[in-house]
Amino acid sequence: MRDGWDDEQLLGALREAMRAREAVPSWFVEMGKNAYAWHNIDAELAQLTYDSQADTEQLAFVRSETASIRALTFTSAHLSIELEVGQDSLLGQVIPPQAGMLETYTKAGQATSPVDESGYFAVEPTPPNPFRLRFHTSGGADVVTGWITL
Amino acid sequence: MRDDPTVVALVTRAAGSDQGAWDEIVDRYAPLVWSICTGFRLSNHDIEDVAQNVWLLLVGQLGTLREPAALPGWLATTTRRECLRVVTLSRKSERLGTELDEAAQFVADTVVDEEILVAERNAALRAAFAELPPRCQQLLSMLLRDPPCSYGTISATLDIPIGSIGPQRARCLERMRKSSALLGLIEVGVNFPGGDPGA
Numbered sequence: 001m002r003d004g005w006d007d008e009q010l011l012g013a014l015r016e017a018m019r020a021r022e023a024v025p026s027w028f029v030e031m032g033k034n035a036y037a038w039h040n041i042d043a044e045l046a047q048l049t050y051d052s053q054a055d056t057e058q059l060a061f062v063r064s065e066t067a068s069i070r071a072l073t074f075t076s077a078h079l080s081i082e083l084e085v086g087q088d089s090l091l092g093q094v095i096p097p098q099a100g101m102l103e104t105y106t107k108a109g110q111a112t113s114p115v116d117e118s119g120y121f122a123v124e125p126t127p128p129n130p131f132r133l134r135f136h137t138s139g140g141a142d143v144v145t146g147w148i149t150l
Numbered sequence: 151m152r153d154d155p156t157v158v159a160l161v162t163r164a165a166g167s168d169q170g171a172w173d174e175i176v177d178r179y180a181p182l183v184w185s186i187c188t189g190f191r192l193s194n195h196d197i198e199d200v201a202q203n204v205w206l207l208l209v210g211q212l213g214t215l216r217e218p219a220a221l222p223g224w225l226a227t228t229t230r231r232e233c234l235r236v237v238t239l240s241r242k243s244e245r246l247g248t249e250l251d252e253a254a255q256f257v258a259d260t261v262v263d264e265e266i267l268v269a270e271r272n273a274a275l276r277a278a279f280a281e282l283p284p285r286c287q288q289l290l291s292m293l294l295r296d297p298p299c300s301y302g303t304i305s306a307t308l309d310i311p312i313g314s315i316g317p318q319r320a321r322c323l324e325r326m327r328k329s330s331a332l333l334g335l336i337e338v339g340v341n342f343p344g345g346d347p348g349a
Contacts, residue, residue, distance in 0.1 A: 007323050014279060014326075015294045017272035020181045028184055028201060032176035035205035036169055045206055047235065048199065054240055146202045149195065 043134055043144040046074035046081055074133075074145045081135060081143070085150055090126050094119035100137035106130075156277070156331065161218035175221070176205070178277070182222060182269035183229045189265075190233040196240075200232040226266045277331035286322035293319060
């Protein structure tokens with residue numbers, strides 16, 4: 001500001017700033033604050049790169065019987081986690097195949113499932129929304145997905 | 151990009167283990183992330199996905215951000231990239247070509263610099279307001295309401311004579327103008343909304 005804001009301009013700018021803040025839902029801000037729980041957890045983030053539901057919605061008018069299994073893929077720089085979401089369980093595979101541990105984080109806490117040498121794992125029952133999966137190996141691989149809401 | 155000592159201090163503290171500093175970062179810049187997401191016309195579900203990733207990426211990089219002062223720019227760029235990822239993912243399933251993706255990229259590039267400036271200005275204004283004494287905050291809040299409270303209502307609510315509302319308003323705004331949060335902003339010549347008086 002070359003000449004400084006006069007009172008009306010300052011009040012107008014402040015009004016705009018307050019409106020911008022009020023437009024943001026509180027869940028959005030809370031979610032951001034909660035992300036700090038992951039501070040100092042040195043895991044690589046795997047992002048959603050495939051969701052079968054996006055296809056199913058498009059094809060629903062063609063296929064009256066849509067598949068009940070939903071498939072998701074999360075990809076990080078070093079590995080992928082493929083998921084099949086069933087009613088009773090979450091089945092998945094780590095690609096490239098490797099053994100390790102899979103932790104499922106929910107708002108209620110966390111549970112651990114083994115991942116076998118072929119990279120397969122099962123989480124039973126299907127965790128409640130939202131949840132995150134973290135895969136790590138003794139060799140140092142450590143990958144975590146974003147929060148998943150099915 | 152201005153070198154905001156507040157942002158640098160917040161990032162440094164959050165990189166330690168200061169949840170309060172992190173909360174303040176989120177409070178300051180959630181409107182920036184939000185406005186970029188809504189600019190892409192994402193659903194709430196997709197916005198959640200994008201924002202989760204943006205904040206998680208930031209949490210993971212707090213200690214290694216090369217220029218903490220450039221945090222708003224980093225947030226804007228990362229949010230835009232995450233939005234494009236979500237948009238591309240859904241477009242893939244809609245079997246649309248790359249033309250739309252390129253259009254989205256173009257729009258995002260041109261919009262984002264302006265958004266960073268506005269977000270920084272707004273964050274500074276809110277910080278300056280938060281530094282005001284409670285009486286000033288009450289008075290200005292009533293004046294900022296839409297429609298603004300009448301002087302009669304303000305006089306009755308805050309128990310001050312109608313005649314001193316104007317002078318108090320001026321004093322509060324002057325105080326705000328001189329706050330450290332706003333001085334940094336005014337020095338680098340950020341324009342007020344609605345036009346440039348010098349143009």
